[in-house]
Amino acid sequence: MKATAVAGANIALIKYWGxxxxxxxxxxxxxxxxxxxxxxxxSTVMFDGDLEEDEISIDGTPAEAAVRxxxxxxLDRLRRWAGSEERARVxxxxxxxxxxxxxxxxxxxAALTAAATRALGLSPDERELSSWARTGSGSAARSILGGYxxxxxxxxxxxxxxxxxxxxxxWELLDCIAIVSTVPKSVSSAEGxxxxxxxxxxxxxxxxxxxxxxxxxxxILERDFQRLGELxxxxxxxxxxxMWTSRPSLMYWMPETVRVLAAVRERRREGLSAYFTxxxxxxxHVLTTPEHGExxxxxxxxxxxxxxxxxARPGPGVHLVEQHLF
Amino acid sequence: MKATAVAGANIALIKYWGxxxxxxxxxxxxxxxxxxxxxxxxSTVMFDGDLEEDEISIDGTPAEAAVRxxxxxxLDRLRRWAGSEERARVxxxxxxxxxxxxxxxxxxxAALTAAATRALGLSPDERELSSWARTGSGSAARSILGGYxxxxxxxxxxxxxxxxxxxxxxWELLDCIAIVSTVPKSVSSAEGxxxxxxxxxxxxxxxxxxxxxxxxxxxILERDFQRLGELxxxxxxxxxxxMWTSRPSLMYWMPETVRVLAAVRERRREGLSAYFTxxxxxxxHVLTTPEHGExxxxxxxxxxxxxxxxxARPGPGVHLVEQHLF
Numbered sequence: 001m002k003a004t005a006v007a008g009a010n011i012a013l014i015k016y017w018g019x020x021x022x023x024x025x026x027x028x029x030x031x032x033x034x035x036x037x038x039x040x041x042x043s044t045v046m047f048d049g050d051l052e053e054d055e056i057s058i059d060g061t062p063a064e065a066a067v068r069x070x071x072x073x074x075l076d077r078l079r080r081w082a083g084s085e086e087r088a089r090v091x092x093x094x095x096x097x098x099x100x101x102x103x104x105x106x107x108x109x110a111a112l113t114a115a116a117t118r119a120l121g122l123s124p125d126e127r128e129l130s131s132w133a134r135t136g137s138g139s140a141a142r143s144i145l146g147g148y149x150x151x152x153x154x155x156x157x158x159x160x161x162x163x164x165x166x167x168x169x170x171w172e173l174l175d176c177i178a179i180v181s182t183v184p185k186s187v188s189s190a191e192g193x194x195x196x197x198x199x200x201x202x203x204x205x206x207x208x209x210x211x212x213x214x215x216x217x218x219x220i221l222e223r224d225f226q227r228l229g230e231l232x233x234x235x236x237x238x239x240x241x242x243m244w245t246s247r248p249s250l251m252y253w254m255p256e257t258v259r260v261l262a263a264v265r266e267r268r269r270e271g272l273s274a275y276f277t278x279x280x281x282x283x284x285h286v287l288t289t290p291e292h293g294e295x296x297x298x299x300x301x302x303x304x305x306x307x308x309x310x311x312a313r314p315g316p317g318v319h320l321v322e323q324h325l326f
Numbered sequence: 327m328k329a330t331a332v333a334g335a336n337i338a339l340i341k342y343w344g345x346x347x348x349x350x351x352x353x354x355x356x357x358x359x360x361x362x363x364x365x366x367x368x369s370t371v372m373f374d375g376d377l378e379e380d381e382i383s384i385d386g387t388p389a390e391a392a393v394r395x396x397x398x399x400x401l402d403r404l405r406r407w408a409g410s411e412e413r414a415r416v417x418x419x420x421x422x423x424x425x426x427x428x429x430x431x432x433x434x435x436a437a438l439t440a441a442a443t444r445a446l447g448l449s450p451d452e453r454e455l456s457s458w459a460r461t462g463s464g465s466a467a468r469s470i471l472g473g474y475x476x477x478x479x480x481x482x483x484x485x486x487x488x489x490x491x492x493x494x495x496x497w498e499l500l501d502c503i504a505i506v507s508t509v510p511k512s513v514s515s516a517e518g519x520x521x522x523x524x525x526x527x528x529x530x531x532x533x534x535x536x537x538x539x540x541x542x543x544x545x546i547l548e549r550d551f552q553r554l555g556e557l558x559x560x561x562x563x564x565x566x567x568x569m570w571t572s573r574p575s576l577m578y579w580m581p582e583t584v585r586v587l588a589a590v591r592e593r594r595r596e597g598l599s600a601y602f603t604x605x606x607x608x609x610x611h612v613l614t615t616p617e618h619g620e621x622x623x624x625x626x627x628x629x630x631x632x633x634x635x636x637x638a639r640p641g642p643g644v645h646l647v648e649q650h651l652f
Contacts, residue, residue: 200537201567204530211526237575241527241567249563251588255581255631262577305581 001121002046004325005114007143007318009039009096009103011175011277011285013220013232014213015239016138016151017205018196025138026160028196029209030153032216033142036175037168037315041107043092044325045115051087058092058108066188074109074136075116081132082120090116091325096310097182103279105189109133109140114318129318130161138193146317148220150213168314171223174293176274176286177310178300180256187250189280195246202246205238225289229275232287236277243280254282256305263303272296327447328372330651331440333469333644335365335422335429337501337603337611339546339558340539341565342464342477343531344522351464352486354522355535356479358542359468362501363494363641367433369418370651371441377413384418384434392514400435400462401442407458408446416442417651422636423508429469429605431515435462436469440644455644456487464519472643474546476539494640497549500619502600502612503636504626506582513576515606521572528572531564551615555601558613562603569606580608582631589629598622 010033018028054072056063063071075088092112098104113133117124124132126144130151134141141162142149147170151162196202212231219227243250257278264276264286274288274296288296293311300309336359344354380398382389389397401414418438424430439459443450450458452470456477460467467488468475473496477488522528538557545553569576583604590602590612600614600622614622619637626635 200534201527201530201564204527208526233575234571234573237567237570238527241563241571244563245560245567247560249559251584251591253584254588255585258577258579258584259581262580265577 001119002044002324003115003118003320004042004044004323005111005118005318005320006040006042007107007110007114008036008315009041009107010035010139010142010149011103012139012279013228013277014209014216014235015279017193017239017242018202019138019193020153020155022194024157025134026155026157027138027151027153029206030151030213031139031142032148032150032213033139034148034173034175034314035143035146035317036312038310038312039096039102039107041092041094041104041111042325043090043108043111043115045112045119046089047084047086047119048089049086051089054087054090056090059094059098070136071112074112077135078113078116078120078132082122084120088116088119089326093325098184102177102281102283103139105137106139106143109136110143110318112136113140114144114320118320127161128158131158134160144318147314150217164317165217166220168316171220172290172313173225174288174290174296175312176288176293176297176300177312178260178284178286178303178306179308179310180254180260180284180305181282182307185252185281192243192250192280195248195250196242199242199246202242205242208238209235225273229273229287232277233275240278252281257282257284259305260284260300260303263299267296267299272299327445328370328650329441329444329646330368330370330649331437331444331644331646332366332368333433333436333440334362334641335367335433336361336465336468336475337429338465338605339554339603340535340542340561341605343519343565343568344528345464345519346479346481348520350483351460352481352483353464353477353479355532356477356539357465357468358474358476358539359465360474360499360501360640361469361472361643362638364636364638365422365428365433367418367420367430367437368651369416369434369437369441371438371445372415373410373412373445374415375412377415380413380416382416385420385424396462397438400438403461404439404442404446404458408448410446414442414445415652419651424510428503428607428609429465431463432465432469435459435466436644438462439466440470440646444646453487454484457484460486470644473640476543490643491543492546494642497546498616498639499551500614500616500622501638502614502619502623502626503638504586504610504612504629504632505634505636506580506586506610506631507608508633511578511607518569518576518606521574521576522568525568525572528568531568534564535561551599555599555613558603559601566604578607583608583610585631586610586626586629589625593622593625598625
């Protein structure tokens with residue numbers, strides 16, 4: 001059985017950082033994101049009784065050891081669920097750089113989970129798919145759904161899954177991504193999650209998130225852009241504060257990151273509707289409204305050190321497609 | 327009566343950020359610093375019954391309104407203490423840029439307090455001098471003393487003063503200051519102190535500082551440089567985490583700041599003993615030992631965007647001098 005799925009990366013407005021259960025990727029806090037329409041991962045999975053071991057290629061080359069073992073572990077979980085022992089051939093393709101804090105593991109594991117479960121003959125509902133995707137990469141739980149998505153923290157595996165709180169067409173926001181580096185980061189998000197509780201500020205952050213999340217949900221439902229933007233900036237800075245103050249300290253910012261953040265605030269003082277957020281990496285996501293999108297993109301592209309500006313909008317959740325990668 | 331005093335700026339290893347009493351500058355937490363030997367403020371004060379109002383010049387020009395009113399308020403407090411109503415002529419000179427996070431207000435108010443009290447005929451002891459300097463600029467309390475200095479938080483004015491925990495000759499450390507900007511910052515430290523409690527992480531920081539301070543004191547007493555450096559970096563990042571997450575968010579970093587921080591960590595991986603700390607500004611203080619000082623300075627000067635590297639060592643506390651500025 002062969003199946004192929006496509007999933008979009010997502011940009012978290014309320015971030016996931018730290019697990020209550022590392023192995024099952026049960027997060028310490030609930031989070032909230034927008035699934036993006038133009039940063040896509042495609043995954044084709046075929047189970048084959050003749051294979052001696054899983055064959056995994058990513059972006060055209062065999063997966064490096066760490067990624068490979070993470071994918072194999074995920075396939076093992078799905079095989080156990082399906083009662084299968086067949087090895088798989090997996091090809092995954094991203095239309096954007098991996099490992100640079102652009103959430104390729106979210107879209108990648110969402111697509112992999114949807115393709116693999118279909119190829120195994122399973123028919124999971126969205127909740128099951130989301131909680132299974134979560135076990136591969138936490139934020140993949142969110143990329144299962146389209147539009148505006150909330151992922152609930154819970155103590156047990158199947159109870160922690162994401163749900164759509166508003167479809168993509170509810171609100172057309174733009175995410176203009178100022179890419180300042182496409183070099184894979186030296187410390188993975190997975191390692192960062194493990195370090196989170198070592199920050200003396202981490203418990204305070206969890207309390208902050210608990211207060212901010214319902215406010216962010218409401219800002220989305222009411223299409224209150226300023227409220228969303230202010231909450232998103234505060235939240236991103238809180239995330240990076242935890243990274244810097246964890247032990248050892250994690251520093252994902254580059255000089256250009258600071259330059260972009262300053263530029264966003266300056267443009268805002270000039271009247272542009274633009275707010276930044278950052279994931280676990282140096283690139284800056286700048287949220288704006290359609291009427292300001294062109295100007296924001298153009299101004300970002302002028303900032304020294306910005307290599308490229310990618311524009312994304314709220315997009316659909318994971319979906320199966322007929323065109324396979326092999 | 328005319329008197330002149332010289333005081334060194336200080337670099338905090340455990341930072342002062344936030345007040346329990348704004349007017350009296352009673353800090354939320356105790357702090358710990360090194361008084362520096364080469365970043366000096368000199369202040370000459372002369373009280374004169376013929377003056378109609380205070381005449382205040384800083385670095386050769388009349389003080390701008392905000393600085394002026396802060397100095398006049400401070401003189402008023404000292405006049406009340408001395409029972410005098412005479413206006414003063416004040417000249418202050420800094421051998422380093424003001425308002426760029428290099429603690430010119432600490433050394434400036436320490437020198438002013440020592441010169442003004444002497445000119446008023448008062449004979450305060452060190453504790454009195456320190457607590458009075460504190461009311462002008464919190465961290466000025468520390469610049470009264472030389473070497474390694476601890477400033478205790480307290481609920482009442484005279485009880486919050488600094489004391490020397492080790493003299494300058496106890497341990498010759500170097501502070502290599504990578505100056506990336508000498509432009510006065512757009513938000514003053516005084517305003518930052520007021521914003522501190524708006525950070526949702528602030529209470530957690532206070533608990534962190536309470537745990538870190540005795541460890542830092544011990545690292546100094548035992549001359550444990552690695553321990554001191556690790557604590558200093560964690561502490562500086564915690565301070566800036568509070569700034570970024572306060573509302574509104576304060577961002578003192580420049581692109582070059584991040585470049586210097588990364589360079590310090592890289593040099594350390596190569597074997598140099600060097601740790602960074604930052605005050606409320608974009609410039610980076612790099613702590614190192616005498617045997618690595620020259621190499622650290624040279625490498626810092628090579629970092630793109632570093633305009634100058636100033637080197638300072640533990641220096642004496644405030645002292646009166648015979649050479650007046652006017």
